Amino acid sequence: xxxxxxxxxxxxxxxxxxxxxxxxxxxxxxxxxxxxxxxxxxxxxxxxxxxxxxxxxxxxxxxxxxxxxxxxxxxxxxxxxxxxxxxxxxxxxxxxxxxxxxxxxxxxxxxxxxxxxxxxxxxxxxxxxxxxxxxxxxxxxxxxxxxxxxxxxxxxxxxxxxxxxxxxxxxxxxxxxxxxxxxxxxxxxxxxxxxxxxxxxxxxxxxxxxxxxxxxxxxxxxxxxxxxxxxxxxxxxxxxxxxxxxxxxxxxxxxxxxxxxxxxxxxxxxxxxxxxxxxxxxxxxxxxxxxxxxx
Numbered sequence: 001x002x003x004x005x006x007x008x009x010x011x012x013x014x015x016x017x018x019x020x021x022x023x024x025x026x027x028x029x030x031x032x033x034x035x036x037x038x039x040x041x042x043x044x045x046x047x048x049x050x051x052x053x054x055x056x057x058x059x060x061x062x063x064x065x066x067x068x069x070x071x072x073x074x075x076x077x078x079x080x081x082x083x084x085x086x087x088x089x090x091x092x093x094x095x096x097x098x099x100x101x102x103x104x105x106x107x108x109x110x111x112x113x114x115x116x117x118x119x120x121x122x123x124x125x126x127x128x129x130x131x132x133x134x135x136x137x138x139x140x141x142x143x144x145x146x147x148x149x150x151x152x153x154x155x156x157x158x159x160x161x162x163x164x165x166x167x168x169x170x171x172x173x174x175x176x177x178x179x180x181x182x183x184x185x186x187x188x189x190x191x192x193x194x195x196x197x198x199x200x201x202x203x204x205x206x207x208x209x210x211x212x213x214x215x216x217x218x219x220x221x222x223x224x225x226x227x228x229x230x231x232x233x234x235x236x237x238x239x240x241x242x243x244x245x246x247x248x249x250x251x252x253x254x255x256x257x258x259x260x261x262x263x264x265x266x267x268x269x270x271x272x273x274x275x276x277x278x279x280x281x282x283x284x285x286x287x288x289x290x291x292x293x294x295x
Contacts, residue, residue, distance in 0.1 A: 016145040
């Protein structure tokens with residue numbers, strides 16, 4: 001369906017993960033329907049200053065939805081610290097060479113313990129993790145997850161658009177049915193009025209009688225409502241084919257469709273019209289429920 005790729009659902013989920021020498025990053029993004037864009041972030045402590053950048057990325061790509069974003073980081077060091085200790089092999093060799101020289105010159109000297117060697121200046125050094133590299137990787141991973149989320153929202157939007165289009169065709173069929181019944185509706189209304197007048201044995205002036213018949217015909221005439229229903233149906237189809245957010249506009253159109261269906265029901269004078277009006281309201285409500293999920 002041509003219009004479907006322009007419809008995005010607000011309900012979706014995406015997860016991406018990356019293992020690197022510095023550790024493991026994992027990004028999860030889930031979204032549900034919401035009137036406005038409402039992002040929430042849970043970031044690893046070392047990545048908190050990324051939030052403004054990630055928040056702006058969401059605003060650029062999404063228009064509506066409650067969006068939960070989680071970015072987890074597990075350092076390659078099991079202690080999960082920003083630093084990992086390591087032995088400076090070169091410094092340790094220098095100390096070992098010096099100890100060998102001392103041992104040759106002072107054989108009675110007591111060699112140091114392993115712990116004492118580790119405590120010598122420069123033997124143990126701290127390796128700093130490259131925070132810039134970690135943040136860059138986290139941002140790239142977040143963008144990938146966001147792309148997957150948008151793809152998922154589009155796939156779900158395909159299903160919503162297909163369902164709405166099917167119901168819209170059914171609405172058009174009901175409108176066509178009522179339109180075909182119009183001559184019958186007006187004739188039956190006229191016959192009912194004449195019958196009531198005959199039963200009541202009421203004598204009216206011919207001009208007055210004709211005026212009453214015209215008034216009844218006007219009240220029973222739903223041609224204007226049918227025209228507005230047709231116009232709203234066409235506008236819904238038009239909106240489905242447009243790019244960008246459209247959920248609010250579609251929701252407004254559902255209200256207008258429902259308004260005309262109610263008017264049609266109130267003017268009903270034959271069972272067929274009543275049945276069509278009821279079916280219209282059922283179809284419109286089914287569409288409205290799905291439209292609540294459209295961005």
